[in-house]
Amino acid sequence: MHRHPHYATTLAQIGAGVSRRPDGALVVTRRLGPMRILWLPDPAVLPELRPLPGPALISAGDAAMDAALMGSGAIRVMTPQSRAVLALLQDEGRQRAGLAQKWRNRLNRADKAGLRLRHGPLPRNPQHWLLAAEAAQQRARSYRALPPAFALNWPETRLFTATWNGEAIAAMLFLLHAPGASYHIGWSGEAGRRLSAHTMLLWTAMRWLAARGITRLDLGPVDRDRAPGLLRFKLGSGAHVMDTGHTWFHSRFSAPLGRCLG
CATH class of the missing domain: 3.40.630.30 (Gcn5-related N-acetyltransferase (GNAT))
Structure with a gap:
Protein backbone atom coordinates (compact mmCIF):
# COMPACT_ATOMS: atom_id res chain seq x y z
CA MET A 1 0.00 0.00 0.00
CA HIS A 2 2.79 2.43 0.90
CA ARG A 3 4.24 2.22 -2.61
CA HIS A 4 0.95 2.85 -4.43
CA PRO A 5 0.23 6.37 -5.74
CA HIS A 6 -3.03 6.39 -3.75
CA TYR A 7 -1.01 6.47 -0.52
CA ALA A 8 0.93 9.65 -1.29
CA THR A 9 -2.19 11.27 -2.75
CA THR A 10 -4.24 10.53 0.35
CA LEU A 11 -1.58 11.79 2.75
CA ALA A 12 -1.34 15.04 0.79
CA GLN A 13 -5.11 15.48 0.86
CA ILE A 14 -5.23 15.18 4.65
CA GLY A 15 -2.49 17.77 5.09
CA ALA A 16 0.70 15.70 5.41
CA GLY A 17 3.88 16.97 3.81
CA VAL A 18 4.84 14.52 1.06
CA SER A 19 7.57 14.61 -1.56
CA ARG A 20 9.61 12.30 -3.78
CA ARG A 21 13.37 11.92 -3.70
CA PRO A 22 15.27 11.63 -7.01
CA ASP A 23 15.65 7.90 -6.27
CA GLY A 24 11.86 7.60 -6.16
CA ALA A 25 11.52 7.19 -2.38
CA LEU A 26 8.38 8.71 -0.83
CA VAL A 27 9.24 11.11 2.00
CA VAL A 28 6.63 12.13 4.55
CA THR A 29 7.37 15.02 6.90
CA ARG A 30 6.17 14.39 10.44
CA ARG A 31 6.48 16.33 13.67
CA LEU A 32 7.37 14.85 17.03
CA GLY A 33 6.80 17.74 19.40
CA PRO A 34 9.07 20.58 18.26
CA MET A 35 11.21 18.29 16.06
CA ARG A 36 10.64 17.68 12.38
CA ILE A 37 11.43 14.17 11.24
CA LEU A 38 11.26 12.57 7.81
CA TRP A 39 9.64 9.19 7.25
CA LEU A 40 10.36 6.90 4.31
CA PRO A 41 7.68 4.16 4.23
CA ASP A 42 8.71 0.93 2.50
CA PRO A 43 11.16 2.24 -0.12
CA ALA A 44 11.49 -0.07 -3.12
CA VAL A 45 15.24 0.52 -3.47
CA LEU A 46 17.89 1.62 -1.01
CA PRO A 47 17.32 5.38 -0.62
CA GLU A 48 20.09 7.95 -0.76
CA LEU A 49 20.43 8.83 2.92
CA ARG A 50 23.21 11.42 2.90
CA PRO A 51 21.20 14.12 1.03
CA LEU A 52 18.23 13.88 3.41
CA PRO A 53 17.72 17.32 4.97
CA GLY A 54 17.11 16.04 8.49
CA PRO A 55 16.74 13.04 10.75
CA ALA A 56 14.73 10.24 9.16
CA LEU A 57 12.93 7.02 9.93
CA ILE A 58 13.02 4.33 7.25
CA SER A 59 10.43 1.54 7.43
CA ALA A 60 12.02 -1.43 5.66
CA GLY A 61 9.42 -3.55 3.91
CA ASP A 62 11.30 -6.83 4.15
CA ALA A 63 14.53 -8.58 5.09
CA ALA A 64 16.14 -7.63 1.77
CA MET A 65 15.79 -3.92 2.57
CA ASP A 66 17.11 -4.63 6.07
CA ALA A 67 20.21 -6.17 4.52
CA ALA A 68 20.62 -3.22 2.16
CA LEU A 69 20.46 -0.75 5.06
CA MET A 70 23.17 -2.54 7.03
CA GLY A 71 26.28 -0.40 7.02
CA SER A 72 24.46 2.63 5.57
CA GLY A 73 24.72 4.60 8.80
CA ALA A 74 21.12 3.89 9.76
CA ILE A 75 20.40 2.34 13.17
CA ARG A 76 17.66 -0.20 13.86
CA VAL A 77 15.15 1.26 16.31
CA MET A 78 12.01 -0.91 15.93
CA THR A 79 11.57 -4.63 15.40
CA PRO A 80 9.76 -6.08 12.36
CA GLN A 81 5.99 -6.33 12.31
CA SER A 82 4.10 -9.50 11.47
Whole structure:
Protein backbone atom coordinates (compact mmCIF):
# COMPACT_ATOMS: atom_id res chain seq x y z
CA MET A 1 0.00 0.00 0.00
CA HIS A 2 2.79 2.43 0.90
CA ARG A 3 4.24 2.22 -2.61
CA HIS A 4 0.95 2.85 -4.43
CA PRO A 5 0.23 6.37 -5.74
CA HIS A 6 -3.03 6.39 -3.75
CA TYR A 7 -1.01 6.47 -0.52
CA ALA A 8 0.93 9.65 -1.29
CA THR A 9 -2.19 11.27 -2.75
CA THR A 10 -4.24 10.53 0.35
CA LEU A 11 -1.58 11.79 2.75
CA ALA A 12 -1.34 15.04 0.79
CA GLN A 13 -5.11 15.48 0.86
CA ILE A 14 -5.23 15.18 4.65
CA GLY A 15 -2.49 17.77 5.09
CA ALA A 16 0.70 15.70 5.41
CA GLY A 17 3.88 16.97 3.81
CA VAL A 18 4.84 14.52 1.06
CA SER A 19 7.57 14.61 -1.56
CA ARG A 20 9.61 12.30 -3.78
CA ARG A 21 13.37 11.92 -3.70
CA PRO A 22 15.27 11.63 -7.01
CA ASP A 23 15.65 7.90 -6.27
CA GLY A 24 11.86 7.60 -6.16
CA ALA A 25 11.52 7.19 -2.38
CA LEU A 26 8.38 8.71 -0.83
CA VAL A 27 9.24 11.11 2.00
CA VAL A 28 6.63 12.13 4.55
CA THR A 29 7.37 15.02 6.90
CA ARG A 30 6.17 14.39 10.44
CA ARG A 31 6.48 16.33 13.67
CA LEU A 32 7.37 14.85 17.03
CA GLY A 33 6.80 17.74 19.40
CA PRO A 34 9.07 20.58 18.26
CA MET A 35 11.21 18.29 16.06
CA ARG A 36 10.64 17.68 12.38
CA ILE A 37 11.43 14.17 11.24
CA LEU A 38 11.26 12.57 7.81
CA TRP A 39 9.64 9.19 7.25
CA LEU A 40 10.36 6.90 4.31
CA PRO A 41 7.68 4.16 4.23
CA ASP A 42 8.71 0.93 2.50
CA PRO A 43 11.16 2.24 -0.12
CA ALA A 44 11.49 -0.07 -3.12
CA VAL A 45 15.24 0.52 -3.47
CA LEU A 46 17.89 1.62 -1.01
CA PRO A 47 17.32 5.38 -0.62
CA GLU A 48 20.09 7.95 -0.76
CA LEU A 49 20.43 8.83 2.92
CA ARG A 50 23.21 11.42 2.90
CA PRO A 51 21.20 14.12 1.03
CA LEU A 52 18.23 13.88 3.41
CA PRO A 53 17.72 17.32 4.97
CA GLY A 54 17.11 16.04 8.49
CA PRO A 55 16.74 13.04 10.75
CA ALA A 56 14.73 10.24 9.16
CA LEU A 57 12.93 7.02 9.93
CA ILE A 58 13.02 4.33 7.25
CA SER A 59 10.43 1.54 7.43
CA ALA A 60 12.02 -1.43 5.66
CA GLY A 61 9.42 -3.55 3.91
CA ASP A 62 11.30 -6.83 4.15
CA ALA A 63 14.53 -8.58 5.09
CA ALA A 64 16.14 -7.63 1.77
CA MET A 65 15.79 -3.92 2.57
CA ASP A 66 17.11 -4.63 6.07
CA ALA A 67 20.21 -6.17 4.52
CA ALA A 68 20.62 -3.22 2.16
CA LEU A 69 20.46 -0.75 5.06
CA MET A 70 23.17 -2.54 7.03
CA GLY A 71 26.28 -0.40 7.02
CA SER A 72 24.46 2.63 5.57
CA GLY A 73 24.72 4.60 8.80
CA ALA A 74 21.12 3.89 9.76
CA ILE A 75 20.40 2.34 13.17
CA ARG A 76 17.66 -0.20 13.86
CA VAL A 77 15.15 1.26 16.31
CA MET A 78 12.01 -0.91 15.93
CA THR A 79 11.57 -4.63 15.40
CA PRO A 80 9.76 -6.08 12.36
CA GLN A 81 5.99 -6.33 12.31
CA SER A 82 4.10 -9.50 11.47
CA ARG A 83 1.21 -9.16 9.03
CA ALA A 84 -1.35 -11.60 7.64
CA VAL A 85 -1.35 -11.59 3.85
CA LEU A 86 -3.83 -13.54 1.74
CA ALA A 87 -3.38 -14.59 -1.90
CA LEU A 88 -6.66 -14.16 -3.79
CA LEU A 89 -7.44 -16.76 -6.43
CA GLN A 90 -9.81 -16.60 -9.38
CA ASP A 91 -10.75 -20.24 -8.76
CA GLU A 92 -13.34 -20.22 -5.95
CA GLY A 93 -12.92 -23.94 -5.28
CA ARG A 94 -9.19 -23.58 -4.69
CA GLN A 95 -9.79 -20.54 -2.50
CA ARG A 96 -12.32 -22.42 -0.39
CA ALA A 97 -9.97 -25.39 -0.11
CA GLY A 98 -7.44 -23.10 1.56
CA LEU A 99 -9.81 -22.27 4.42
CA ALA A 100 -9.23 -23.86 7.80
CA GLN A 101 -11.94 -26.40 8.67
CA LYS A 102 -13.31 -24.40 11.64
CA TRP A 103 -13.31 -21.23 9.53
CA ARG A 104 -15.22 -23.05 6.78
CA ASN A 105 -17.72 -24.34 9.34
CA ARG A 106 -18.36 -20.82 10.63
CA LEU A 107 -18.81 -19.63 7.07
CA ASN A 108 -21.43 -22.33 6.46
CA ARG A 109 -23.27 -21.40 9.68
CA ALA A 110 -23.25 -17.72 8.76
CA ASP A 111 -24.57 -18.58 5.31
CA LYS A 112 -27.56 -20.31 6.92
CA ALA A 113 -28.24 -17.55 9.46
CA GLY A 114 -30.17 -15.34 7.09
CA LEU A 115 -27.68 -12.48 7.02
CA ARG A 116 -28.12 -9.84 4.36
CA LEU A 117 -24.93 -8.42 2.86
CA ARG A 118 -24.45 -5.25 0.89
CA HIS A 119 -21.36 -3.42 -0.28
CA GLY A 120 -20.30 -0.24 -1.99
CA PRO A 121 -17.78 2.61 -1.69
CA LEU A 122 -17.47 4.23 1.73
CA PRO A 123 -19.69 7.34 1.69
CA ARG A 124 -17.60 10.51 2.08
CA ASN A 125 -19.39 11.37 5.28
CA PRO A 126 -17.31 12.13 8.40
CA GLN A 127 -20.33 11.16 10.52
CA HIS A 128 -20.67 7.70 8.96
CA TRP A 129 -21.69 5.17 11.60
CA LEU A 130 -18.68 2.89 11.01
CA LEU A 131 -16.22 5.72 11.64
CA ALA A 132 -18.05 6.52 14.90
CA ALA A 133 -17.99 2.84 15.89
CA GLU A 134 -14.25 2.67 15.14
CA ALA A 135 -13.60 5.74 17.29
CA ALA A 136 -15.52 4.13 20.15
CA GLN A 137 -13.49 0.91 19.72
CA GLN A 138 -10.26 2.87 19.92
CA ARG A 139 -11.32 4.48 23.17
CA ALA A 140 -12.54 1.21 24.68
CA ARG A 141 -9.47 -0.83 23.67
CA SER A 142 -6.88 1.95 24.10
CA TYR A 143 -5.33 1.86 20.65
CA ARG A 144 -4.67 4.47 17.98
CA ALA A 145 -5.04 4.24 14.22
CA LEU A 146 -5.08 6.43 11.15
CA PRO A 147 -7.58 9.32 11.34
CA PRO A 148 -11.01 8.95 9.71
CA ALA A 149 -9.95 11.45 7.04
CA PHE A 150 -7.50 8.87 5.68
CA ALA A 151 -10.27 6.44 4.73
CA LEU A 152 -12.57 9.24 3.57
CA ASN A 153 -9.92 10.50 1.13
CA TRP A 154 -8.67 7.15 -0.14
CA PRO A 155 -9.60 7.07 -3.87
CA GLU A 156 -10.96 3.50 -3.99
CA THR A 157 -12.75 1.88 -1.05
CA ARG A 158 -15.22 -0.96 -0.54
CA LEU A 159 -17.40 -1.25 2.53
CA PHE A 160 -19.08 -4.61 3.21
CA THR A 161 -21.95 -4.56 5.72
CA ALA A 162 -23.97 -7.40 7.25
CA THR A 163 -27.51 -6.81 8.50
CA TRP A 164 -29.80 -9.11 10.44
CA ASN A 165 -33.47 -8.39 11.13
CA GLY A 166 -32.93 -5.01 9.48
CA GLU A 167 -30.06 -3.95 11.75
CA ALA A 168 -26.40 -3.54 10.85
CA ILE A 169 -24.47 -6.07 12.95
CA ALA A 170 -20.99 -6.01 11.39
CA ALA A 171 -18.91 -4.24 8.74
CA MET A 172 -15.48 -4.42 7.12
CA LEU A 173 -13.83 -1.64 5.11
CA PHE A 174 -11.14 -2.29 2.51
CA LEU A 175 -8.81 0.11 0.72
CA LEU A 176 -8.07 -0.84 -2.88
CA HIS A 177 -4.64 -0.30 -4.44
CA ALA A 178 -4.53 -2.65 -7.42
CA PRO A 179 -3.23 -5.25 -7.75
CA GLY A 180 -3.55 -5.30 -3.96
CA ALA A 181 -6.06 -4.33 -1.28
CA SER A 182 -5.85 -3.79 2.47
CA TYR A 183 -8.32 -4.44 5.27
CA HIS A 184 -8.63 -1.08 7.02
CA ILE A 185 -11.23 -1.07 9.78
CA GLY A 186 -14.08 -3.25 10.95
CA TRP A 187 -16.72 -3.53 13.63
CA SER A 188 -18.99 -6.26 14.96
CA GLY A 189 -21.72 -6.14 17.54
CA GLU A 190 -22.73 -9.05 19.80
CA ALA A 191 -25.09 -10.47 17.18
CA GLY A 192 -22.40 -10.16 14.54
CA ARG A 193 -19.95 -12.16 16.65
CA ARG A 194 -22.57 -14.79 17.48
CA LEU A 195 -23.54 -15.25 13.84
CA SER A 196 -19.93 -15.17 12.50
CA ALA A 197 -20.77 -12.17 10.37
CA HIS A 198 -17.12 -11.20 9.86
CA THR A 199 -16.41 -14.63 8.42
CA MET A 200 -19.13 -14.14 5.82
CA LEU A 201 -18.07 -10.54 5.15
CA LEU A 202 -14.42 -11.45 4.61
CA TRP A 203 -15.29 -14.35 2.31
CA THR A 204 -17.62 -12.15 0.26
CA ALA A 205 -14.94 -9.47 0.04
CA MET A 206 -12.33 -12.04 -1.00
CA ARG A 207 -14.46 -13.23 -3.90
CA TRP A 208 -15.48 -9.71 -4.99
CA LEU A 209 -11.86 -8.49 -4.95
CA ALA A 210 -10.58 -11.55 -6.81
CA ALA A 211 -13.20 -11.07 -9.52
CA ARG A 212 -11.81 -7.58 -10.10
CA GLY A 213 -8.22 -8.70 -10.51
CA ILE A 214 -7.01 -8.06 -6.97
CA THR A 215 -4.43 -10.75 -6.20
CA ARG A 216 -3.19 -9.87 -2.70
CA LEU A 217 -5.12 -8.86 0.41
CA ASP A 218 -3.26 -7.47 3.41
CA LEU A 219 -5.30 -8.32 6.51
CA GLY A 220 -3.13 -6.19 8.79
CA PRO A 221 -0.86 -6.85 11.77
CA VAL A 222 -1.08 -9.97 13.90
CA ASP A 223 0.13 -10.53 17.44
CA ARG A 224 0.46 -14.10 18.67
CA ASP A 225 0.58 -13.05 22.34
CA ARG A 226 -1.90 -10.19 22.62
CA ALA A 227 -4.54 -11.21 20.09
CA PRO A 228 -4.39 -14.97 19.42
CA GLY A 229 -8.07 -15.11 18.46
CA LEU A 230 -7.65 -12.47 15.78
CA LEU A 231 -4.58 -14.31 14.51
CA ARG A 232 -6.58 -17.55 14.20
CA PHE A 233 -9.36 -15.74 12.34
CA LYS A 234 -6.99 -14.20 9.81
CA LEU A 235 -4.96 -17.36 9.26
CA GLY A 236 -8.14 -19.42 9.04
CA SER A 237 -8.99 -17.53 5.87
CA GLY A 238 -5.91 -19.00 4.23
CA ALA A 239 -3.60 -16.08 4.93
CA HIS A 240 0.07 -16.48 5.80
CA VAL A 241 2.19 -14.48 8.23
CA MET A 242 4.77 -12.26 6.58
CA ASP A 243 7.32 -10.15 8.45
CA THR A 244 8.30 -6.64 7.47
CA GLY A 245 11.82 -5.33 7.99
CA HIS A 246 12.97 -3.17 10.89
CA THR A 247 12.37 0.54 11.26
CA TRP A 248 15.68 2.41 11.01
CA PHE A 249 16.81 5.86 12.18
CA HIS A 250 19.30 7.96 10.25
CA SER A 251 20.82 11.36 10.82
CA ARG A 252 24.16 12.87 9.87
CA PHE A 253 25.09 12.97 13.55
CA SER A 254 24.35 9.31 14.30
CA ALA A 255 25.57 7.93 10.96
CA PRO A 256 29.17 7.26 12.13
CA LEU A 257 27.79 5.18 15.01
CA GLY A 258 25.38 3.44 12.66
CA ARG A 259 28.19 2.45 10.31
CA CYS A 260 30.10 0.99 13.26
CA LEU A 261 27.06 -0.96 14.46
CA GLY A 262 26.32 -2.16 10.93
